[in-house]
Amino acid sequence: MTPRYATADDTTARLSPEPIVGAAIGVLIGVGGSIWVWELYPPTSAHLLPMALVSIGSVAIVLIGYAISAGLRRGRAGDWLVLGFGAVLIVAASLAMGREVWQFLADHMPGGLVP
Numbered sequence: 001m002t003p004r005y006a007t008a009d010d011t012t013a014r015l016s017p018e019p020i021v022g023a024a025i026g027v028l029i030g031v032g033g034s035i036w037v038w039e040l041y042p043p044t045s046a047h048l049l050p051m052a053l054v055s056i057g058s059v060a061i062v063l064i065g066y067a068i069s070a071g072l073r074r075g076r077a078g079d080w081l082v083l084g085f086g087a088v089l090i091v092a093a094s095l096a097m098g099r100e101v102w103q104f105l106a107d108h109m110p111g112g113l114v115p
Contacts, residue, residue, distance in 0.1 A: 022069065022077035026062065026084025033058030034092035041096070058085075 036054045040047040062085045069078030 016076070018074055018077040019080040022074075022080035023084035025065065026081040026086075027088055029058055029061055029065075030085040030088025030092070034088060038092070038096075 033054055037051050040051050040054070043051060062082060065081050066078040069075065069081065
């Protein structure tokens with residue numbers, strides 16, 4: 001019986017660096033964009049355009065990176081680039097919503113959150 005990590009010719013399967021590099025670049029782009037938007041928070045009339053430009057710019061960079069990786073026939077790297085970027089956006093959105101929920105509860109609970 002062949003182990004799951006070995007191939008038919010008994011050589012161990014190796015993880016290529018493409019997914020790791022793609023995910024790392026996606027995470028870096030996502031963290032950079034998220035931190036930049038977080039610094040502009042809360043959205044005021046002066047911050048709406050910069051927040052939109054940062055968001056559109058970071059998505060555009062990811063799409064360009066995906067297109068370049070597809071053009072170089074490195075499709076898995078592009079997939080992991082998008083996955084890394086998406087994972088950071090999910091975490092950043094969860095943190096922002098958690099902060100807002102906490103603030104809402106603190107403002108509306110009699111006596112505050114901590115007795």
